[in-house]
Amino acid sequence: MSSMSGDVKRNRKQLSKQSSAQGDARRDRWKKHRIERRAEFVDAALRALDTHGPEFGMEDVAAEAGVTKPVLYRHFTDKADLYVALGQHGTQILFNRLMPALNEELAPLPRIRSVIDAFFSTIEEYPNLYRLLARPSHTVERTPDSDIVGEDKEFIATAVTALLGDYMRAFGLDSGSAEPWAYGVVGLVQNTGEWWLERRSMGKDSVVEYTTQIIWAAIDGICRQQGVIIDPNRPLEVNKVIQFSPLSGSAEEAAE
Numbered sequence: 001m002s003s004m005s006g007d008v009k010r011n012r013k014q015l016s017k018q019s020s021a022q023g024d025a026r027r028d029r030w031k032k033h034r035i036e037r038r039a040e041f042v043d044a045a046l047r048a049l050d051t052h053g054p055e056f057g058m059e060d061v062a063a064e065a066g067v068t069k070p071v072l073y074r075h076f077t078d079k080a081d082l083y084v085a086l087g088q089h090g091t092q093i094l095f096n097r098l099m100p101a102l103n104e105e106l107a108p109l110p111r112i113r114s115v116i117d118a119f120f121s122t123i124e125e126y127p128n129l130y131r132l133l134a135r136p137s138h139t140v141e142r143t144p145d146s147d148i149v150g151e152d153k154e155f156i157a158t159a160v161t162a163l164l165g166d167y168m169r170a171f172g173l174d175s176g177s178a179e180p181w182a183y184g185v186v187g188l189v190q191n192t193g194e195w196w197l198e199r200r201s202m203g204k205d206s207v208v209e210y211t212t213q214i215i216w217a218a219i220d221g222i223c224r225q226q227g228v229i230i231d232p233n234r235p236l237e238v239n240k241v242i243q244f245s246p247l248s249g250s251a252e253e254a255a256e
Contacts, residue, residue: 034075037075038075038076038085040065041061041065041072041075041076041082041085042082042085042086042089044061044062044064044065045061045064045082045085045086046086046089046126046129047064048060048061048063048064049086049128049129049132050128051064053128053131054128054131054132054135057079058072058073058079058082061082083132084148086129086132086133087133087148087149088148090126090129090130090133090148091148091151091152093122093126094119094122094152095155097118097119097121097122098115098118098119098122098156099159100118101114101115101117101118102115102159102160102163105235106235107231107232107233107234107235107236108216108219108230108232108236109212109216109232109233110233112212112215112216113208113209113212116189116208116211116212116215117204117208119189119193120193120196120204120207120208120211121204123193123197124204127197130149130193130197131197133148133149134149134194149190153186153187153190156186157179157182157183157186158182160181160182160185160186161178161179161181161182161183162178164178164181164182165178165179167236167238170238171223171226171228171230172228173223173226173228177222181218185215185218188211188214188215189211189215192207192211216232220232
């Protein structure tokens with residue numbers, strides 16, 4: 001009897017483990033399904049943006065996705081939730097283009113130009129998405145995690161601060177000015193981008209070149225005041241690379 005009782009306990013324990021494993025597998029499949037469905041609805045929201053502009057409604061997204069609004073609300077609690085998902089998607093697009101440009105092993109001037117071009121190319125391709133994120137609609141309730149453009153500005157300025165600071169130390173300059181420089185540069189590019197999206201009084205290549213020249217003139221002028229002359233079209237001996245994650249909000253530099 002004792003042996004049979006032990007077998008029963010072992011069988012029950014094994015069945016319990018199998019049931020638990022099956023439950024975990026079902027939860028993983030459901031989680032994956034929800035992630036995929038949310039991504040599909042974000043794509044639909046981007047199409048609704050193109051068609052209706054930043055004032056699109058949830059019904060527009062549902063129509064683009066081919067579902068009813070109740071189905072959409074199973075995956076997003078409200079428009080603010082969808083707004084945050086759009087912002088995260090936009091951030092990923094921007095950083096996928098910006099960080100490789102920032103880390104290109106180019107001379108200073110072409111490197112700056114490449115970064116500026118990456119930003120302007122992104123907002124040119126997704127103008128309504130940028131407008132939505134930069135100037136949220138009054139119909140969308142603001143939440144602590146909904147200031148996507150502000151967060152991106154912080155991430156980028158952190159990366160640029162690390163990059164400038166290390167270069168300044170390499171040239172024997174005071175790196176204390178790296179942070180205000182970085183925020184000034186990022187603010188300049190962002191404000192110029194918003195102006196350009198609304199006016200379109202010149203082509204993208206022209207505004208990229210003007211912005212590049214302004215930034216380089218500031219860097220070159222400060223360096224010359226300290227007796228440091230840098231050839232803008234010659235790669236520097238020390239190339240600084242930023243390892244940066246917008247999710248963690250941290251930046252690390254490495255020399256190559």
